[in-house]
Amino acid sequence: MSTPRPLERGSRLVLASHNKGKLAEFAALLAPYGVTVVSAGELNLPEPDETATTFEGNARIKAEAAATATGLPALADDSGLCVSALGGAPGIYSARWAGPDKDFAGAMHRIELGIGEDEREAWFICVLCLAFPDGAVQCFEGRINGTIAPEPRGAEGHGYDPIFVPEGETRTFAEMSDSEKNAISHRARAFEAFQKTCLA
Template sequence: MILSSIVLASGNAGKIKEFEALFAPLGVTLISQKSLNIPDAPEPHVTFIENALAKARHASALSGLPALADDSGLCVQALGGEPGVHSARYAQVLDGPRSDAANNEKLIKMLQGVTDRRAWYVAVLVLVTRPDDPQPVIAQANWVGEIVDQARGANGFGYDPYFYLKEEACCAAQLEPDKKNRISHRGMAMRALLIQLRQTGMLV
């Protein structure tokens, strides 16, 4: 099948904006699951791939359309890979709202006195053509950097203001959106996904 419309299994405004920019040149309409009143899927798994697959199948089942899910997060070397799959809910108390500010505050507190600040963003993308798709298309990528104590920049979202890139001499939140889309973990994973979609004939 050739893709014309895809449901994005996310209600995250930052992610939606990034994906819309990536898909627009391809002539593919991206529909947020939020606009279809599809609730978030449970994410009980311990790996990014399992969570992304669960979200994609959930969105496809409730929309009747192909669905794309992204499960991404920040892994910090000194914290044993945390926050990892818990990145969006790192500082969440019970069922309270998610908060980038609270997550970042906890991260910096956990790294007080730690000299090893190596970290990497992970992005896993999963696309299913239907809920029971036996061969989901999966792509993943890492974006390596380090964590700084002071926020820099007003672009981006999540941990971007604290994610420092040596090769760019700035934090991710200081990058222009177009450049971030090119070099980020999500941008790299997206390019890998598009290669597979073209190989399978889903994109013209």
């Protein structure tokens, strides 16, 4: 980890993702700071193998690969759902549990089968990593605690949102509007930490 370094107004930043929805989200978040965002997908960058055993490690792999390939600062995130009764799984393998067909209904059913009625403690983690071409890297973590709902509820959101009830709520993430979820989510908390350190 290096000394905190701000992104200068007018900077061009690579988002180390091929996800168009994520690009739109981060472009909107960074626009007020004069930072222009371009995605790894738009630049036809290959997706590196995520071989680390932590969220920070995988976010760092993606950010460093994009910064090295483009000569620009790069931002990457890695996130997932962790269930206490499953030893923290699916964790960094959250996307892989859904398989190549992105079968999150199947993945959520697998979680429900693996836990007891009184074993519902869970949390979402997001780690954002900002990497510079000279090798400097800064990482920021956001976490939100909650529980696993007895069954999926809601049609909003994506991934595991239908079974995650954040602490202090009775609704799942999938029963909330985007603005409600984004105000409290793990990604929002990671971005808040990034914002305080890296955005003027």
